[in-house]
Amino acid sequence: xxxxxxxxxxxxxxxxxxxxxxxxxxxxxxxxxxxxxxLRQSSLYYYFPTKECILVRLLGSxxxxxxxxAATIAAAPEPADVRLAALLLTDLEALLALPFExxxxxxxxxxxxxxxADLWRDRDRLRAHYVDLACEAAAAGRLxxxxxxxxxxxxxxxxxxxxxxxxxxxxxxxDAELVDVTVARCLALLGVADxxxxxxxxxxxxxxLGVAPGAWDDAGA
Amino acid sequence: xxxxxxxxxxxxxxxxxxxxxxxxxxxxxxxxxxxxxxLRQSSLYYYFPTKECILVRLLGSxxxxxxxxAATIAAAPEPADVRLAALLLTDLEALLALPFExxxxxxxxxxxxxxxADLWRDRDRLRAHYVDLACEAAAAGRLxxxxxxxxxxxxxxxxxxxxxxxxxxxxxxxDAELVDVTVARCLALLGVADxxxxxxxxxxxxxxLGVAPGAWDDAGA
Numbered sequence: 001x002x003x004x005x006x007x008x009x010x011x012x013x014x015x016x017x018x019x020x021x022x023x024x025x026x027x028x029x030x031x032x033x034x035x036x037x038x039l040r041q042s043s044l045y046y047y048f049p050t051k052e053c054i055l056v057r058l059l060g061s062x063x064x065x066x067x068x069x070a071a072t073i074a075a076a077p078e079p080a081d082v083r084l085a086a087l088l089l090t091d092l093e094a095l096l097a098l099p100f101e102x103x104x105x106x107x108x109x110x111x112x113x114x115x116x117a118d119l120w121r122d123r124d125r126l127r128a129h130y131v132d133l134a135c136e137a138a139a140a141g142r143l144x145x146x147x148x149x150x151x152x153x154x155x156x157x158x159x160x161x162x163x164x165x166x167x168x169x170x171x172x173x174x175d176a177e178l179v180d181v182t183v184a185r186c187l188a189l190l191g192v193a194d195x196x197x198x199x200x201x202x203x204x205x206x207x208x209l210g211v212a213p214g215a216w217d218d219a220g221a
Numbered sequence: 222x223x224x225x226x227x228x229x230x231x232x233x234x235x236x237x238x239x240x241x242x243x244x245x246x247x248x249x250x251x252x253x254x255x256x257x258x259x260l261r262q263s264s265l266y267y268y269f270p271t272k273e274c275i276l277v278r279l280l281g282s283x284x285x286x287x288x289x290x291a292a293t294i295a296a297a298p299e300p301a302d303v304r305l306a307a308l309l310l311t312d313l314e315a316l317l318a319l320p321f322e323x324x325x326x327x328x329x330x331x332x333x334x335x336x337x338a339d340l341w342r343d344r345d346r347l348r349a350h351y352v353d354l355a356c357e358a359a360a361a362g363r364l365x366x367x368x369x370x371x372x373x374x375x376x377x378x379x380x381x382x383x384x385x386x387x388x389x390x391x392x393x394x395x396d397a398e399l400v401d402v403t404v405a406r407c408l409a410l411l412g413v414a415d416x417x418x419x420x421x422x423x424x425x426x427x428x429x430l431g432v433a434p435g436a437w438d439d440a441g442a
Contacts, residue, residue, distance in 0.1 A: 148402035
């Protein structure tokens with residue numbers, strides 16, 4: 001895929017996300033998307049044959065990048081809380097690198113249609129990684145498993161990362177500091193005794209595994 | 222307002238929320254809502270003159286109950302972190318008492334129309350209470366004001382409460398334990414040194430003020 005194609009695809013999905021969010025999915029025509037990008041409708045079809053393909057691409061961006069790294073991270077020999085921190089960091093980086101807000105897309109009635117079921121299963125798989133790592137860490141005595149349990153705490157952390165992707169308006173511009181601060185806060189929420197040490201170990205793990213924030217364009221394109 | 226009227230209104234908004242979420246706002250007719258509740262369309266108008274009135278009622282439920290208590294809580298003499306915990310508890314109770322998920326409603330393109338601006342200003346006001354109390358607590362040395370700052374931590378906590386109202390599917394059934402556990406986790410995220418003590422003080426404050434979880438039907442009806 002050429003740089004030019006990538007750049008055009010990025011512009012298309014960004015404009016489509018904006019239109020789907022402001023006018024609704026059903027009310028947005030491919031003609032309107034093409035016009036917003038400055039393409040003829042016939043050229044748009046070269047990049048995305050249908051409007052639905054654009055929505056698949058948008059929703060797929062939410063979970064796939066982190067999911068692609070999750071199995072590798074989960075299989076590493078580090079303690080489970082360190083792996084959980086590495087997954088969280090990877091997920092947040094991927095979500096905040098999206099060139100659009102998931103926002104309304106995430107809640108479009110159309111996104112619940114059967115043809116998108118695979119994407120929602122990706123979400124469940126990613127969430128399961130969070131929960132499994134938290135349970136493993138609790139079993140190893142590295143996370144408290146108090147009222148509500150480590151699993152439900154991990155679930156809440158998963159929702160926090162999602163909520164930042166859904167609407168980051170209040171959270172300020174996405175930057176490395178926001179990611180680090182959010183990870184630290186989530187580790188505090190999970191009850192990690194020494195968040196700074198876990199965060200540093202997670203950074204080393206990611207470095208060793210070569211987990212880089214994948215370019216948005218590389219995921220599921 | 223009679224008990225019967227309340228019960229019917231509750232059924233109408235619950236069914237409307239379900240239909241708006243599954244089929245979309247524009248695609249849902251008042252006839253479909255009336256039919257789902259088992260009313261004639263002409264009877265529906267007695268409870269809600271327009272579909273828009275139902276949406277106002279649904280969105281108004283999100284922030285108004287907590288906002289109505291927020292000023293009283295904020296003006297109490299307790300330390301700011303205790304007042305913040307009391308506000309958080311009040312907000313969570315109100316959101317989890319809603320007989321529907323905010324879900325897609327929150328992100329409906331239609332909900333961004335100018336006639337709903339007052340409701341979104343309510344959200345900003347409620348959020349400002351969170352942020353102000355966190356800043357006051359940090360200034361008093363009762364919350365750490367590290368990287369990112371107490372204001373941004375409070376903002377994240379506000380988003381957590383919202384995310385539970387938007388979609389509580391993963392969070393299990395709303396119950397008193399969920400509320401307490403979530404408050405404890407949010408206090409840990411904020412960096413409160415002794416969450417249990419702050420939570421107990423917040424419960425005493427609410428008891429003294431007579432802050433009761435308002436019935437959903439009482440708010441902005």
